[in-house]
Amino acid sequence: MTAGDRGVVALVVALTFLWLPSSIASAFAPAAEGVIITSPEGTTTLSLDDEGTYRVEGRSGIVTVRVAGEKAWVVEAPCPDGLCQRSGAARAGRPVICSPNGVSVEVQPGGGGDVLDAVSR
Amino acid sequence: MRYRADTRATVHTAMLLAMAAVIGYLEIVLLPPFSVPGFKLGLANIAVIIALANVGLARAAIVSLGRVFIVALAAGTLGGPAFVLSLAGACASLALMAVLRRSPAFSVIGWAVAGAAAHNLTQLVAACLLVGTFAPIDLAPLALAMSLPSGLAIGYSARLLISRVPRVSLSAAGR
Numbered sequence: 001m002t003a004g005d006r007g008v009v010a011l012v013v014a015l016t017f018l019w020l021p022s023s024i025a026s027a028f029a030p031a032a033e034g035v036i037i038t039s040p041e042g043t044t045t046l047s048l049d050d051e052g053t054y055r056v057e058g059r060s061g062i063v064t065v066r067v068a069g070e071k072a073w074v075v076e077a078p079c080p081d082g083l084c085q086r087s088g089a090a091r092a093g094r095p096v097i098c099s100p101n102g103v104s105v106e107v108q109p110g111g112g113g114d115v116l117d118a119v120s121r
Numbered sequence: 122m123r124y125r126a127d128t129r130a131t132v133h134t135a136m137l138l139a140m141a142a143v144i145g146y147l148e149i150v151l152l153p154p155f156s157v158p159g160f161k162l163g164l165a166n167i168a169v170i171i172a173l174a175n176v177g178l179a180r181a182a183i184v185s186l187g188r189v190f191i192v193a194l195a196a197g198t199l200g201g202p203a204f205v206l207s208l209a210g211a212c213a214s215l216a217l218m219a220v221l222r223r224s225p226a227f228s229v230i231g232w233a234v235a236g237a238a239a240h241n242l243t244q245l246v247a248a249c250l251l252v253g254t255f256a257p258i259d260l261a262p263l264a265l266a267m268s269l270p271s272g273l274a275i276g277y278s279a280r281l282l283i284s285r286v287p288r289v290s291l292s293a294a295g296r
Contacts, residue, residue, distance in 0.1 A: 004226030005234070005276075012238045012269050019262040038254045059202070095256035099248050100202040104256040 034108040035072040035090070037065055039101070048072070048107075058101025065105055072105050074098060134172060134180040141168035141188035146195050162271050163237060165192075169215065170229050170236075170279040171286065178219050185215045202251050206244045213243035229283065233276030237268035 061078035084098035145165035172181035241264035
């Protein structure tokens with residue numbers, strides 16, 4: 001490994017740690033309040049209290065999103081690898097994305113919305 | 122002599138393209154998807170790095186982009202979002218590796234790590250464009266963290282193979 005290689009590795013590690021605080025802050029964020037479902041047809045914002053099954057039109061077909069027990073996850077999607085279905089429930093900082101259908105399920109953290117404030121306190 | 126060297130380089134490139142395509146397809150079929158959209162181990166990039174080191178940038182581009190097309194054709198995703206993600210990642214990875222290749226300060230290990238990071242980040246940006254939201258960018262720390270071990274593994278594997286494979290002599294026309 002040359003000095004340049006070590007520099008590249010250090011840069012990748014540094015970038016990872018630069019981005020990490022937002023993910024850590026999301027993990028310690030107050031309980032989620034809302035769910036944002038983005039699809040080619042538009043954006044739908046729901047409260048986690050709005051339990052139910054929601055069907056959104058993706059590029060390849062219908063993507064089914066379930067909201068229950070203060071969680072949101074993709075139940076069914078017409079995509080080749082089913083990654084979105086295997087990703088589990090969406091969390092703050094860890095959205096569930098169905099790239100082939102252009103659908104994403106994000107969870108909005110509660111407590112005022114600005115997650116970074118929880119880190120700087 | 123010039124024609125023999127060009128033929129040898131062409132055959133070398135074709136073999137690397139076949140290797141990359143087979144490895145890339147097997148990765149899709151045999152390995153489960155990771156939680157980052159489009160992320161794979163990227164073992165097929167071993168062939169791309171060998172091509173970059175042994176037969177030059179133009180032929181490495183043929184191996185890299187040709188592999189994306191062939192694997193997408195075999196997997197039935199040609200023209201779809203997965204294909205777009207792969208193509209974007211492959212272009213960015215190859216561009217960055219080509220830049221690092223110009224400097225003697227970097228070895229194939231540095232190329233591989235930088236290429237893996239560029240590949241993953243570019244796929245996340247492409248996913249943002251496909252989905253129409255910045256949500257995929259939240260996965261950047263995970264993508265970067267995953268690119269480090271995969272890049273190192275690919276870099277060391279490529280270095281080992283390069284040391285075993287005779288370097289192809291290119292004529293001035295073939296470079």
